[in-house]
Amino acid sequence: MRIHRMTATFGKLQGRSLELGDGLNIIEAPNETGKSTWCAFLLSILYGVNSRERDRAGFIADKNRFAPWSGAAMSGRMDCGTELGELTLTRATRRQTSPMGEFSAVYAGTNEPVPGLTGAACGETLLGISREVFERSAFIRQNNLPISQDAELERRIAALISSGEEGTSYTEAADALKKQLNRRRHNRTGQLPALETELAELDRQLSESNSLARQLVQARSEVEALSRRAEILQAELTDCNRWEAAQRRQALSGAASAAEQAEVRAAQVQERLQQDQIPENETIARLRGAIVNLETTRRAVDKARSERDEAMKALLRAEAAVNESPFAGQSPESARREAAGTENEPVKWNPVPGVLTFLIGVPLCFVVTYAVLFLTGSHSKLLALLTMLAGFSCVCALALFLKKRAFQAGWAELRLKRFGTADLDAIRQLAEDYAKLCEARDAAQASVNAKSAAADTLYSSLSSNEQGILLEVRRFAPDAFDIPTADQLLRACAVRRKELAEAETAAREARMRYELQVQQAPAPGTPEADVPAPVRSREAISTELDRVRAALAEARSSADRLDGQLHAAGDPAVLRASAEDLAARKERLETEYSALRLAMEALEGANTALQNRFSPALGRRAAEIFSRLTDNHYAGVVLDRSFRLSAEPVGDPVFRDAALLSAGALDQLYLAVRLAICELVLPPEKQVPIVLDDALANFDDSRCAAALQFLKEAAGNRQILLFTCHSREGEFFAGDREVFVQRLTDAAVEV
Known part of the structure; x- marks a missing residue:
């Protein structure tokens, strides 16, 4: 595939065009001139824009990130040469929810559509690889140089080193087996732990049912014993009530006599007070208050x-x-x-x-x-x-x-x-x-x-x-000629009034006691001589009866609760049948779990064998490229199936993990592996172009020159697009007609 020209309304690119030549193309441009935008446009024109992708923390979806700054609809065109012929690919936006969803592929210079070439399958048809494989091999960005594991890339590598089937992926198969294993048992979750928990619960229910049955028999026996004891205490309390009723009758006559005597005494006291013309309590209190006020007035006079x-x-x-x-x-x-x-x-x-x-x-x-x-x-x-x-x-x-x-x-x-x-x-x-x-x-x-x-x-x-107080006091005490004498006489009157009040209160209380006893007295005619005195006090009998009744109520409640729990626990026969069924299901799942474990182990063995075939070939080619890029400082490269890398320095037999290398050496190692993958994975008949976006930014001048020389050689059978913000790449190929160098500012300029 050869790209001749791209025209884009994409991100900051507003109707901009980019002309490309065969072989190695160096596109030099300052930062924020649109290099990464052109790379993203190339990927979008081939594979489309994922409209279902959403923004998240630290990430902006391409449909939002590269929305045209002018507000126009996202669109673009690419003129290219393929094995199908010279084609013109266009994508436009008809609906905002589907950016660049309108696809068209026609033969160049005509309006004749290319049969079978759709927007969804465009990139895979023209390049022979999926978008995931293209991004992890030939689409090389500075911030995405490391190779991440992917099922599509894994299937592609497996097809190259095995039977040629691209439907096989160890990761997907391992994930499927692992899901089945986890479905049956994963730590404390899964079908087997659930069955074991359910079996344990059934065993517990059977044990609990037997225990409840024994407790219910014991509770019912206790209810019967307490009921008999409550009946005995109730009879004893009835005898006590009969004896107390007889005692109340005897006390009733005494209360009547005491009430009459108290009423007679109160009447006598009332009569003496009337004879002596003793004033009422209100008058006494008023006069004594006036005397107290006199003392206050006297102090005021002084x-x-x-x-x-x-x-x-x-x-x-x-x-x-x-x-x-x-x-x-x-x-x-x-x-x-x-x-x-x-x-x-x-x-x-x-x-x-x-x-x-x-x-x-x-x-x-x-x-x-x-x-x-x-x-x-x-x-x-x-x-x-x-x-x-x-x-x-x-x-x-x-x-x-x-x-x-x-x-x-x-x-x-x-x-x-x-x-x-x-x-x-x-x-x-x-x-x-x-x-x-x-x-x-x-x-x-x-x-x-x-x-x-x-x-x-x-x-x-x-x-x-x-004078006013003395005049009023002499009405009932003629001998009161001074205030002290009047005060003493008022005190004596108050004492006599208090005596009357106490007598009246005693009479009322005696009458109330008599009336209360009349209400509480038993019906007349009950023989008193036949009622024996109780052996125990009423309080002791009532206390024991209350205790027995409380215990009886608690025992009945316990028996009812145990009966309900026994019914809720279910029939023991049904529980045993359920336990047997669960045990059979558990045995079946354990058999399936063992078979899956064996399959997982076999898959891991096959993956190890496949890896042993894949890693050396890729490692050898990556080591050759890495040695050229580093001026023969490193002799070997090893990597596992997850693309974890290690490098062997010349003269040092110990491989160093990639994380121990400098930033520049690490980028060179990643680039070497990427280029080796391109040679092994990309279909040679498709001549898939390689895109590098500032991939040489961390290279020093000597290693950058080595990388550029290698890229020129690699561009002999495919198109390579190198986007850079430096001028050294263009200066390196100054005067070289085999390399197409151009500088982007506001418009493309060829140098």
Whole structure:
């Protein structure tokens, strides 16, 4: 098969085309340019898109992953040469639920469909292998280089090394046998464990049925014994009831006599209270409460008088403080006015210093004037006049200053004598303090008046209440002339009323006891002399009877429960028949299980033999390729049927597990095995193309060159598509006309 051209509306590819040549094709493109998308498109155009695949954690289905970014329907075309001729394959999307489900295959340049070539069988018809085999052999991705085991690939390998039948797969056969084995026995599950459990359950039911039958016989015997004992105790209790009835009749007459006596005594007490005019309990309680309230009022009166006395003392202290002030006898307003007007009061002052200053200063002015004229040598009248005026001004100013000082001294002496201080601010503060003292005196006087009125009111109420109580008490106690006597008389009345209440209560209780005994007394006419006294007390008999009845009820319940369980357990004969049937089925299943085990062992032996034929051939070819890729660093490769790999370094006879190799060497080993599988598995007549998507990314330059050289040789009989994000592959084949190199950016460019 040769691919000439692909056109795709697929993922980020919007109507893009890719031209391919024969042999080795190197498609160079940066990351996120669509290399992996072209690979996925090639797989989809051959085998279709799985519409039943669903997204899951860490995985996106191809139908969603490669949905066109433009929102258009997924579609594509591939022109290729096959053994059927030059063909044009197209896939389109008619329904969103079936992407690329519309398939068409026609001969190139015509509209004639290829007979028998359908969308479902296209890839397998043209390539001769299924999708699973193609993905695990010729479709090589960097993130999917390891070879995973698959039933389709296994059948293909088995066909190559055995009879040629591709319907045989060890994995599927082993899985089928294992399912049959597990169906019969898997640890504690399967048909055999279920039968064994059911047999054990039947044995348990048979054993339980026998045990229940024995328990039922014992329970019924216990029921009969307890029933007889309950009848004996009931008869004994009846005799006790007869004796107690006789005793109640005797007590009934005594209760009647006691009730009559209690009623007579209560009537006598009532009569004496009426004769002595003892008030009712409500009146006594009310008067005693009033007496208690009197004590409360008396304490309130004492407290009010105490507060009044304290207020009077405070008033006296306030008046004394007012009288001690220099402003005593004045109102606060006059005191403030007096304090503010002390500077305007007439005072006596000494005029001598001022007069002497004037008498001495005037002649001195003339002397100074003459001296100035003499010293200056001037005869100017103006200068003399100015000098004279200046001297007179100084003399007058000094005289006025001395007069002011004399006035201030007089005022200071007057204030000191009147107020004890000459400071005007202190005098004003004394006036303010005097105003506050007057306010405090007035407040104390108002408090005295209020508290005196309150004390008088309380005392008046106390006296009125005492008189009212005494007047009411003297109605039935003429000797009550004071409150203590009245209280004692009320207490005595309360005691007598309590005596009446106790007598009436005793009479009622005696009457109730008599009526209760009348209701409980047996019918008249029962002979009392024939009833013997019981041997045991009624409590002992009743206690034992209750215990026996409870035990009887429990025994009957146990017998009924055992009977029900015995019926529920089933017929023992039926149970034994079921057990025999289950034992036969178990024997049959064990025979089948043994046969399946033998078949499994035979299958494993055949698989081992097949593997011994398959692994060496594949290992030898993989070792040859791996040796070329690593410049003869490794001499051998071994792998088992599950494709677990090991490599033998040159000069070291010990095989190393693939997991011990470096990332680059591991990719080279996987690539060598993949290419070996392609040579062994892919049908040579189909010339299946090989697709590599960044498969050489982890190769160093020397091993990359070796791999490229090998791929060129392998491309001699098949088409190889190498997609890469590096430029070294293209540079390696620069000028080589046998290799088709192109660079993808926004459009394909040939280099």
